[in-house]
Amino acid sequence: MPTRVIAGKTVEVDAEGFMTNPNEWNEEIAVELAKEEGINELTPEHWKVINFCRQSASANGKAPTLRAITSGTGISTKELFALFPKGPAKKVAKIAGLGKPEGCV
Amino acid sequence: MKKIVILGAGTAGTIVANRFKRILDFNQWQVTLVDPDPVHYYQPGFLFIPFRMYSEKDVIKPKRDFIEPPLRLIQSKVEAIDADHNRVHLADGTVLPYDFLIIATGVDIHPEETPGMLDGEWGKSIHSFYTLPTSQALRDVLRTWKGGRLVVNVVDNPIKCPVAPLEFIMLSDWYFHQQGMRDRVEIIYATPLSGAFTKPVASQLLGELLESKNIKVEPDFMIERVDPEAKKIVSYDEREIEYDLLVTIPLNKGADVIGKSGLGNELNLVPVDPYTLRAKAHPNIFVLGDASDAPASKAGATAHFSIDLFTEHFLDYVETGELPPYFDGHANCFIETGFGKGLMIDFNYTQEPLPGRYPLPGIGPLTLLQESEFNHWGKLMFRWMYWHILLRGMELPLSATMSMAGKWKV
């Protein structure tokens, strides 16, 4: 498994840059990864989504889908696209240190 | 008498019932299928109908042809599953108690989930090919279409047969060439994925193939609504794509009864352990075929591989209550690429599709992720195998778990 250094910490990542061990994640890493995804500042709304996804993943063992995020946070799909442009479910999963969301095989 | 009830007599329900017929002693077991629709559809054939390569008679047969005594078939809709009391309620009032329940109700398209899709242009400038009537309506339109911009859009994943939209696009490219009008048609594929397909190697190779056919991919396109008057689709991030003809793969959802009975997730798919396909919440419910949330391809081939393994372990499970993680998510599918050619992909939960060769005993290797005429014939031959071998629960000479033999590491 390749590793890389993010915010001063060495973490395991897969071929597409998703962290593979959610326990290695911390908030500084999230800030750093968000910048790489073109999000310069993480607002409270961003954190609400990130925290929901972390909780959901620790309960279900996998990153939630877009539909699960909208029903779980009450934030609409449209707003999610504004917060995390292009693919919100994938982007949040990356920033939140979760594996790539399944469900799209 | 132990009772097994199977909800849905489509691909998975029929295969597993015929497998049970081989392994169970019917003095001790009773197997009942429930399905409201008397017709069995060969869904992979819907892809060929718009191009008049297949017609209705190629894709339908009576369900009763495949379900014979001692199997029982009740033609009715399941209205409620009462998992706490091990029984199901049917639309005709019947209550069926069970010891083991198999949910095989599949997934279906839901165009009403996308605003604008059904507002006046459905069946006119907006089409699909995921059901028999939609594929026939699209055939009728293509017959007289004068050209313009064809936009193919997948609303959201997962969908059954995730390669079918790509095949549809490549077959249309071929069809428009044959009609002598390819120069008057622009083809755009708007997908919620970041590329042509989900997994990196296949996505790149398929992406290149589309490019060589002059087909444009619009990635990360998550549709919010259709504007049927202005003839455009609009994404959540406010990109707009105009079309003359829209072919959509609407949202795929599991049966309503799953949601109503409190057994489903946000798409009415039943959460299961992906390695045994047993419902997470109920040890005597198994979910076979498309109806579960297992991250495997929703394909007939996947259903067949998993059912092979499920029935192998079922009687042991009844006796010991224990199940090994038998299913690896194995899927393989032929992909029609047009001009009489096709390619094939073979993969599972952890191994993405790779180029190489797929060993098929007695017939010879099929090329993986590379076009060949043989793969195209393989796909057409599959229809015969489906009706005559698969549905009847007979074995195919293929391994149910994935093998790395012949695959190239890239």
Ligand SMILES: Cc1cc2nc3c(=O)[nH]c(=O)nc-3n(C[C@H](O)[C@H](O)[C@H](O)COP(=O)(O)OP(=O)(O)OC[C@H]3O[C@@H](n4cnc5c(N)ncnc54)[C@H](O)[C@@H]3O)c2cc1C
């Ligand atoms: C266009 C297209 C192309 C495809 N191409 C391929 C391919 O090339 N290769 C491949 O392997 N797969 C392909 N597939 C996918 C394949 O057809 C499905 O994965 C397969 O049929 C799934 O089987 P199933 O038993 O889960 O669902 P289905 O076969 O859809 O059966 C579900 C059954 O449940 C019944 N049902 C629903 N609700 C209820 C209820 N409330 N009560 C009782 N019964 C109910 C329905 O009437 C139906 O008979 C394709 C699908 C489509 C649409």
